[in-house]
Amino acid sequence: MVHSDEFTVGWICAISTELTAAQSFLDEKYDSVTNVSQGDYNNYTLGQIASHNVVMTVLPDGEHGTAAAAVVAVTMLNKFPNIRIGLMVGIAGGAPSKNHDIRLGDVVVSYPLDGRGGVLQYDFGKTIQNQAFQITRFLDPPPFLLRSAVSALMANYESSGHDIKRTIEKIIEQTPRLREKYQRPPLSSDILYRSAIIHPTDSENPCLELCGVDPSRTIRREPRDNDYEDDPAIHYGVIASAKRVMKDAQIRDKLAAEKNVLCFEMEAAGLMNLFPCLVIRGICDYSDTHKNKQWQGYAAMTAAAYAKDLLSLMPSVQIAAVQPSKEDFASMAGTKPGEAASGRPGGMRCYLTVPPTVCVLHVVEVETELMPMSM
């Protein structure tokens, strides 16, 4: 039995499909937690990846969004006080553009750009009369240790490529019941429609049948060269997060052009300023009206495969040497609603009311000006 103090990596999923994918990458699965704390409604999966003890949890069914993710993260940190780093691993809607050839199954990693954190909360900002909505919030960047590991893995992939596709195939060979939902769908189903083409809402028939593949309606992309291009590709940059599902190709394109957004999801903004966290997202659709679930399983697998590669190159002693995230967190204890927690840019504030076993989470949104991210 591994004690809760021995877990250093916290891995959060938003939906059960992502958790299933994540569990399939564990090198060893431990017994589940038996001592449940008061107020802890999380369900934990415990196990080992490389030399790390990893605890995984998932948002309750039907709960999405930044606040739900914050509550789950806080509760997990209370239960596992030595979690040093956090991973938010799952699926997202892609924002392909001229600069970023994003395809289904690709992976997007939150990474600071132009001195700003890698997660943009695009529904947080200012509405001013006669002016366009102003987004004012980038969140804390991933911690130094994680960014350093991302850079090292980036270099490895660049020189030697990766083995994500084959790794997933091996897992599915060993666990055939995953095949139907988690194997790579046919490439013919990866269709990017032009932004003006809207999926009909009055029919349940599949997209291929209703919207077709006519070149006047779709954007043609050359097949990847398997000798020189990684497939799936890994993209690094801004992940847009908000309490809303993005199904609008024109807003998607605008945010991609103006803010360099690579994908859209609904949880990361609730986490980034709470505990050190890297967001890893597999692309399962294109954030437009053609959104469907066909690629969700495979996209969850590619994101989890990347997360495992990342953990595999991080020595456990290095992670153990990082200041526990709970200390950051505990430093906020006692902060009153509306007050800024020390050392953090404005925005969503979370603080604990002690004792920590009775985890009372307060989420307070404070208007903030965009400011350089602190390390």
Ligand SMILES: [Zn+2]
């Ligand atoms: Zn369609």
